[in-house]
Amino acid sequence: MKPSIPKGTRDFSPQEMVRRNYIFDTVKQVFQLYGFLPIETPAMENMETLMGKYGEEGDRLIFKVLNSGDFLNGIDVNELQNANIKQLTSKISEKALRYDLTVPFARYVVQHQNEISFPFKRYQIQPVWRADRPQKGRYREFYQCDADVIGSNSLLNEVELVQLIDDVFTRLNLPVIIKINNRKILSGIAEVIGEADKIIDITVAIDKLDKIGVEGVNKELAEKGVGEEAIKKLQPLIEFKGTTTEKLNFLKTLLSTSAVGLKGIEELEFIFSKPSAGISEQSTLELDITLARGLNYYTGAIFEVKANAGSLSSSICGGGRYDDLTGIFGLPNMSGVGISFGADRIYDVLNELNLFPESVSASTKLLFVTFGEAEQNYCLPLLAKVRKAGVNSELYPDAKAKMKKQMSYADDKKIPYVVIVGSDEMNSGLLTFKNMTSGEQTKIDIETIINSVK
């Protein structure tokens, strides 16, 4: 059998893991800096926890887990043949792999509401799974790094999240463009053009503007049954260009008859008025009226971040405010706002742009090379001493291995120093100490070695 792994999944070798940890560590540090606390939730959730939260497309992409044991128990042949997939699925599968971290978090909050003091700021870094067709920047198993504040309506949370995003990407040295919009504005627009019930179709179409252009958007709108008149009304909005202030003023006129729309504008004005605290020079903050985001549960601000360099055009971070995610689980009036970093996509971008720092490794510094068991025994206490001094070190384990083999091992592992021990060294107590970068070697005692390696 030829070994392989499922489509869309990957192994991570040491070099990749070191780099991935660099991303996770950076994100985690910033999360903690902003006062978020960690939680974890199980890989699997009950099916009904997940279904229906992500739209129709989302349901299709949820990985279902087959019931254990005789999963066909109680299913008759007719049912199998008539194949109402949805109904059948619910009978043979009660669990599913989590699709994101936000919905499990909402479930967690409801379930643990009595232990939590609100507002609750949590972060969560775990893999999620989607039964999507893999392609560039898209995997079936990938890590999300989420930070959410729940139980607070304050728009200051939105402001903080923008700064947090900026902080993370500044630390990663990655120039990004942070786009903001507000679902209320999109609702207002749908309302004003008289197609309030088509809000989802309209936002999805508008979202594709920079990809398929004005004509493409209009075509899609028409296909979805949006009236000609309504599409016409939409044009000035789609084509509008200007500064943030200009955009907001323009929207105020356009949405003057929509209470929701005006509320959305007010919220955005607040957010844009605050971060005088500062976005770093390498990041751009932009109000993008066409930003929509597919997830159904967003109700207020929405965020999306794209790398300002490199070939990956999809978003590397996204989020928004949801007013009633916990309502479905029985806890109403609990507003939350959060963002999610896509670690794997960030990795791809940093990798392409060569932005990983050179020295992100904590590997072995010193290797003991010996000629046999006697030498190994002589080295063991020395090894313990070196480790006690806090130096990452190891002893080549196979006593019969040739020197060449041991030296190659050090070289492959990029171990900077080697200590060679044979009978001479054991007799004199002066060990051969070799600097693998310069090739120089000297005979010194173990204390001197520790001091020069530290």
Added chain:
RNA sequence: GUGGCUGUAGUUCAGUUUGGUUAGAGCAUCGGUUUGUGGUACCGAGUGUCGUGGGUUCGAGUCCCAUCAGCCACCCCA
């Protein structure tokens, strides 16, 4: 769910156009030159059901059909 491209050694690929003897190369791995010296040198070694199944043919890695897998794009998304 829709469309396009690609499957040959551990890996990256050549060979497919125009069917013809024993299917090659780089890298990696292992061994040796050197029983106490790596990264540079030289010598040597090994591995393939040519993705799978069927068909055409005297003969198929090469042509045809099916199937599976991977990649890319759409949809959607981190």
